[in-house]
Amino acid sequence: MIVIRGGTILDGTGGAPFAGDVAIEGDRIAAVGAVPPADAIEIDATGLNVAPGFVDLHSHSDYTLLVDPRAASAIHQGVTLEVVGNCGFGCFPVRDAELARKAIYGYSPDVPIDWTTAGGYFERLQKARPAVNVLSLVPNGQLRLATVGLAERPADADELTAMKELLRESLAEGAWGYSTGLEYAQEAGATEDEVASLCAAMAAGGGLYATHTRRRDEGAADSVAESVRVARAAQARLQVSHLVPRNGIEESRRSMQIVEEARGDGLDVEFDMHTRLYGLTHLYAALPPWVLAEEPSTQVELLRDSTARERMRPHRSILSAGDDWRRIVLLDNPFWPEYARRDVAAVAAERGQDPLDAVYDLLLGAVEAPERLMVIIHAYTEDEQREAFAHRLCVPGSDATTLAPDGPLADTWFHGAYTWASWFYRFMVRDEKLLTPAQAVHKLSAQPAARVGLSDRGVLRPGARADVTVFDGARFAERGTTFEPNQFAIGVRHVLVNGVHTLRDGVLTGEHGGQVLRAG
Numbered sequence: 008m009i010v011i012r013g014g015t016i017l018d019g020t021g022g023a024p025f026a027g028d029v030a031i032e033g034d035r036i037a038a039v040g041a042v043p044p045a046d047a048i049e050i051d052a053t054g055l056n057v058a059p060g061f062v063d064l065h066s067h068s069d070y071t072l073l074v075d076p077r078a079a080s081a082i083h084q085g086v087t088l089e090v091v092g093n094c095g096f097g098c099f100p101v102r103d104a105e106l107a108r109k110a111i112y113g114y115s116p117d118v119p120i121d122w123t124t125a126g127g128y129f130e131r132l133q134k135a136r137p138a139v140n141v142l143s144l145v146p147n148g149q150l151r152l153a154t155v156g157l158a159e160r161p162a163d164a165d166e167l168t169a170m171k172e173l174l175r176e177s178l179a180e181g182a183w184g185y186s187t188g189l190e191y192a193q194e195a196g197a198t199e200d201e202v203a204s205l206c207a208a209m210a211a212g213g214g215l216y217a218t219h220t221r222r223r224d225e226g227a228a229d230s231v232a233e234s235v236r237v238a239r240a241a242q243a244r245l246q247v248s249h250l251v252p253r254n255g256i257e258e259s260r261r262s263m264q265i266v267e268e269a270r271g272d273g274l275d276v277e278f279d280m281h282t283r284l285y286g287l288t289h290l291y292a293a294l295p296p297w298v299l300a301e302e303p304s305t306q307v308e309l310l311r312d313s314t315a316r317e318r319m320r321p322h323r324s325i326l327s328a329g330d331d332w333r334r335i336v337l338l339d340n341p342f343w344p345e346y347a348r349r350d351v352a353a354v355a356a357e358r359g360q361d362p363l364d365a366v367y368d369l370l371l372g373a374v375e376a377p378e379r380l381m382v383i384i385h386a387y388t389e390d391e392q393r394e395a396f397a398h399r400l401c402v403p404g405s406d407a408t409t410l411a412p413d414g415p416l417a418d419t420w421f422h423g424a425y426t427w428a429s430w431f432y433r434f435m436v437r438d439e440k441l442l443t444p445a446q447a448v449h450k451l452s453a454q455p456a457a458r459v460g461l462s463d464r465g466v467l468r469p470g471a472r473a474d475v476t477v478f479d480g481a482r483f484a485e486r487g488t489t490f491e492p493n494q495f496a497i498g499v500r501h502v503l504v505n506g507v508h509t510l511r512d513g514v515l516t517g518e519h520g521g522q523v524l525r526a527g
C-alpha cells in the first residue's frame with residue numbers, strides 16, 4: 008500500500024479542497040480522507056496539492072510514444088492519460104505505410120509501421136511500455152488514406168462502405184470514438200454527408216466525435232455549425248477541437264455562441280483549446296497541392312520557374328491568411344540559420360524581395376529535408392485564451408506530442424508539449440485568477456475524462472484507478488519558451504500511473520505503469 012499523506016485534496020469534481028490522505032492499493036485508490044497509520048510506503052504531501060492525474064484530451068502522441076515511451080514532458084506536468092487519434096491524424100488503420108505517414112505526427116523511419124489495424128497498433132504500443140495511459144479515437148485521415156488515398160474528392164459508394172468497415176473494425180478492437188481534420192489535404196475532399204455517415208456508424212456505440220473543423224480562419228464559425236449539423240444527424244456526442252479560430256476574437260465568440268446554442272438544444276457538445284498563441288507548421292504549407300504532389304526534383308524545377316511561380320502565387324494557404332507575413336516566423340533550421348527566429352516579412356525586406364518569392368527561395372534551399380524548415384504562425388491573443396479557458400465547456404489540451412529533452416526526441420520541437428497544463432494552471436489560476444485551483448484541476452481531470460466516457464479516472468475516490476499527481480500550487484509553471492521550448496515544467500513532485508510511482512520528488516523513477524485503454 009502507498010499513502011500520500013497530509014496534502015490538500017482537489018478530487019477532480021471541482022468541489023472545495025480539503026485536507027487529507029490518499030491510500031493506494033495496487034492500481035486502485037483504496038481510501039480518501041483520514042487514513043490511519045499503516046504499514047505502507049508514505050509520500051509526504053505537506054503543503055502540496057493532491058489531484059487526479061491530468062488528462063490530455065487533445066494529444067498527438069500516437070507515434071512518439073513508440074519512439075520514446077517515457078512521455079517525460081507530460082509526466083513532469085502531472086499528465087497520466089493521453090487521448091490520441093485527434094484531428095484525423097493517428098496510427099491506424101494502415102493499408103499503405105508510405106501513405107499513412109502523411110497523417111502521423113512525428114513519423115521517423117527508425118520505428119517502422121509494422122501493424123495495420125487498431126488492435127495491432129494497441130499491442131505494439133503496449134509492448135513499448137508507455138509511462139502514461141493512452142486511448143485513441145479512429146482518425147478519419149487514415150480512413151481516407153486507406154481507401155480514397157490523397158485524391159481531393161468525395162469517397163464513392165464502395166470507398167465509403169470500405170471506410171465504414173475499417174471504422175467499425177477499429178472500434179471493435181478498442182478505439183473510443185472518431186476524429187476528423189477536415190482542413191488537411193487528405194480529408195479536404197470529404198463532404199459533410201460523408202462525415203455524417205461515418206459519424207453515425209461510430210455513434211451507435213456511444214463514442215465521441217472530435218473534429219478539427221474545415222476552416223479555422225475565414226468561415227470558422229460556419230465550420231463549427233457544420234460540425235454541429237454532423238453530430239446532430241449522427242446523434243453523436245461532439246468535441247470541437249481547438250475551437251478558437253485564427254482570425255480574431257469576434258469569430259471566436261461566434262463559434263462559442265454556436266456551441267452554446269447547440270448545447271441548449273440538447274446536443275452533448277463541448278470544446279477544447281491549446282495553450283499557445285501560435286500554430287506550428289512547415290514552410291512548404293505555402294505551396295499549392297499540385298506542387299506538393301510532385302516528386303522533389305519536379306518541385307525544384309517548378310520553384311525555379313517564374314511562370315510556375317505565377318501559378319502558385321494566388322494559392323491561399325494556412326500561411327497566407329490576411330497576407331501579413333510578419334505573423335510567420337522561421338524556427339531554428341539547418342538551411343537558413345541567418346533567418347532563424349525572424350519573420351518572413353523582415354527576411355523578404357532584407358532580401359529585397361516580395362514575401363512569396365522569399366518563401367519560394369527559402370524552400371529551394373531546403374529541398375533536402377523540407378520538413379526541417381518550420382514556422383510558427385501568430386494567430387491567437389491572450390484575450391481569446393482568457394475567454395475560452397474560463398468557459399465552462401472548455402478544457403485545455405496540448406495539441407502536441409510528448410517529448411523528452413534527452414533521447415531520440417531531444418531535437419524535436421512541438422510547442423505545448425512541455426507547457427500546456429503548467430501554463431494553464433499558472434496563467435488561469437495564479438496570474439489571471441479566472442479559475443480556482445479546484446476548477447482548474449477539474450478541467451485537467453474529471454471533465455476531459457468524462458468526455459471520453461471514463462468514470463474511474465479523473466477523480467480521487469475509493470475504487471477509482473490510482474492515477475494521481477502531487478503538485479505545488481504556488482510553483483506549478485511552465486519553463487519552455489517559444490525559442491527554447493524543450494524544458495520541463497516545474498512544481499510537480501509526484502506522479503502515480505495505475506499506482507506506479509513514475510515521478511518521485513520531481514525525478515523520473517524509470518518505472519512505467521501506463522496502459523493502452525481499450526473501449527468496450
Ligand SMILES: [Zn+2]
Nearest residue numbers: 094219248249
Ligand atoms: Zn487539429
